[in-house]
Amino acid sequence: MNAVLALAPRLRRAGGRDDRLTTALAVASFAVTTALTLSVIGGLLGFIGRQQDPVGAYQEELAGSYVIFAWVAVVLLIVPLLTLGGSAARLGVSRRDARLATLRLLGVTPREVVVLTVLETAWQGLIGAVIGVAGYLALLPVWSRIPFMGEPLSTGELWVGPWVLIGTVLVLPVLAAVSGMVSLRRVVVSPLGVARRQTPPGLRAVRAVVAVAAMGSFMVATSVGGLPEAALMVVLVGTLGLGFAAMNLIGPWALGLIGRLQARTARTPAQLLAARRLVDDPRAAWRVVGGLGLAGFVAGALAVVPVLASAGGDAEMVSGDPTSTATFSGDLMRGAMLTLVIAFLVAAAAAGIGQAASVLDRRREYALQVLAGTPVELLDRVRRREVLIPMLLVGVGSAATALIMLSPVFGVAGITDPSGLLLLVGCLVGGCALVMAVTETSRPLLRSVLAETSVRPD
Numbered sequence: 001m002n003a004v005l006a007l008a009p010r011l012r013r014a015g016g017r018d019d020r021l022t023t024a025l026a027v028a029s030f031a032v033t034t035a036l037t038l039s040v041i042g043g044l045l046g047f048i049g050r051q052q053d054p055v056g057a058y059q060e061e062l063a064g065s066y067v068i069f070a071w072v073a074v075v076l077l078i079v080p081l082l083t084l085g086g087s088a089a090r091l092g093v094s095r096r097d098a099r100l101a102t103l104r105l106l107g108v109t110p111r112e113v114v115v116l117t118v119l120e121t122a123w124q125g126l127i128g129a130v131i132g133v134a135g136y137l138a139l140l141p142v143w144s145r146i147p148f149m150g151e152p153l154s155t156g157e158l159w160v161g162p163w164v165l166i167g168t169v170l171v172l173p174v175l176a177a178v179s180g181m182v183s184l185r186r187v188v189v190s191p192l193g194v195a196r197r198q199t200p201p202g203l204r205a206v207r208a209v210v211a212v213a214a215m216g217s218f219m220v221a222t223s224v225g226g227l228p229e230a231a232l233m234v235v236l237v238g239t240l241g242l243g244f245a246a247m248n249l250i251g252p253w254a255l256g257l258i259g260r261l262q263a264r265t266a267r268t269p270a271q272l273l274a275a276r277r278l279v280d281d282p283r284a285a286w287r288v289v290g291g292l293g294l295a296g297f298v299a300g301a302l303a304v305v306p307v308l309a310s311a312g313g314d315a316e317m318v319s320g321d322p323t324s325t326a327t328f329s330g331d332l333m334r335g336a337m338l339t340l341v342i343a344f345l346v347a348a349a350a351a352g353i354g355q356a357a358s359v360l361d362r363r364r365e366y367a368l369q370v371l372a373g374t375p376v377e378l379l380d381r382v383r384r385r386e387v388l389i390p391m392l393l394v395g396v397g398s399a400a401t402a403l404i405m406l407s408p409v410f411g412v413a414g415i416t417d418p419s420g421l422l423l424l425v426g427c428l429v430g431g432c433a434l435v436m437a438v439t440e441t442s443r444p445l446l447r448s449v450l451a452e453t454s455v456r457p458d
Contacts, residue, residue, distance in 0.1 A: 022360055023124060025353045030128020030176065032349050033085035034168060035135030036342060038160055039143060040077050042136075044070045046157035050149065058324055059149055066149065068233060069332070073339045075241040076301060080294040080346045083248060085175065118177040125176030129169045136165075146338065148331050211250035215243035215405055222408040243405055244297060247398060251290050254397070255390050256282035262389070270378060274386040284358055285390055291350030292435050293394040295343040299427035300402025304410045305336040306419035344431045352438035355387065359445050366449055376450055383446060387439050395428050 047070045051063035144155045218239040259278025266272035278285050286293075359366075366379060 022357060025357055026121075026124045027128045027131065029084055029349070029353050030125050030172060031131040031135055032346070033081050034129050034132020034172060035139060036346065037078065037081045038133070038136040038164070038168065039139055039158075040074055040081070040342075041164070042140075042158035042160045043143065043153065044074050045160060046153040047148075049157050058327070062324070062328060063149070065328075066331070069335060071233075071237050072240070073335060075237055075244065076298045076339060077342055077346075079241065079244050079248075080291055080298075080343055080350075083290060083294060084346055084350045085172070085179075121179070122173040122177040125173035126169070128176075129172040132172075133165050133169065136160075146334065148334070150327055207249045207253040211246035214246035214249075215401065218243045218405050219408050240405075244294070247293060247297060247401070248286075248290065251293055251394065252282040252286040255285045255289075255394070258390060258393060259285075270381040270385055273378075273382045274389070277382070277386050278390065284354075284361070285386060288351050288354040288358060288387055288439065289391045289394050289435070291347030291354075292344075292391055292431055293398040295340075295347040295431055296395040296398035296428060297402045298343040299340060299424055299431070300399035301406060302336045302340060303399075303403065303420040303424040304406065304417075305332055306423060307410070307417045340427055344427070344434060347431060348434045348438045351387070351391075351435040352441055355383075355439040355442045356445055359383070359442050359449060363449050366446070370450055376447075379450065380443065380446065383442070384439075388436065391432055391435055395432055399424060399428060 044067075047063065047066045050059050051067050054060040054063050140155050140158055143158055144152050146152055218236070221235050221239040255278055259275045259282065262271060262275035263279060266275055369379065370376070
């Protein structure tokens, strides 16, 4: 085992510039995940603190509603954040698996391969967690400027406490290591198949069945009566999170299906190559556009907020406070927009990092294609197309899924109310434009990869 510990840093150095860049992307993903997750939890704790120790009639009457909405926001944001963190542990997985498969064929045991992966991903998670904690501290003054309940949440209210920070720094490397180990099944079971770059088995349609069942659980929970209010809220929020998280199951399977349909109808080389890449590795494509899918779900879920904000009319929500309704409506819209902004920023970060990692993972494939005479412009069109079509379908499909899931509660208010429909369409258009712009930042990276026509063994 001492030899394995000594081998770990040498393997990282052997990867060269590509591995250093992949490591930087993974650390950045962990840092973004940590900073925003702590910020979201801090906001929830701030509202809970005001509910437990209210100041004034407004907080006494409505602080509980703010806590409920804060929990919904946490569910809608935690899933994309955890997805980004999980994807970070899988960055560069194809080259890492190839190196580890070679070591397995040379006699390294499965246990030693697991140790190497744990070391590689855990220290990335540790560095990312430390940077993320620093980012959370830097963001506290920003969040403390946003007013809720008539006044901003103070830095003290948004403070999660030292034990949460320590726990984050300790837990995130463990989660990163576990996520990295999940990708080792092919290396441990069939290192020769990995070394020969055999295509892994396709995703099964049972994913769609499980995902639909999870999403349907929320619709069933909304019809359950007779439960205490607190228990009902726990059930609703829990099943909403379960259905939301299920999108990570159905997403890659749906992209693989889209790729097969595109491959059958392709009329140009760019269409065919983009479709074949989707079929070959739908999980990699989902890592690029999955964040937008989750953000689209958030946009669909929050499309009813304008209807809720205007439902109070001129009535006073707090007796004796004529501004209470306007304050509540403004806070509801402000919270919804803040949630959407964070969700789409996470989507853009996931898309940019995933696209850059995808370019690096396919370095050998690109080099072989260039040597075979493929024009660079064609590869650039393929890179753009394999993001554009899945992005549009995933964004619209996820928003429609959210509207269907919430239809037992709000009906068709999200698409019949002009303000809600405008919010939904604006978010999807802006989110798609943002994700597309971010993925274009990998264009110089593709050019640098194509400038090296030698085929590397890894």
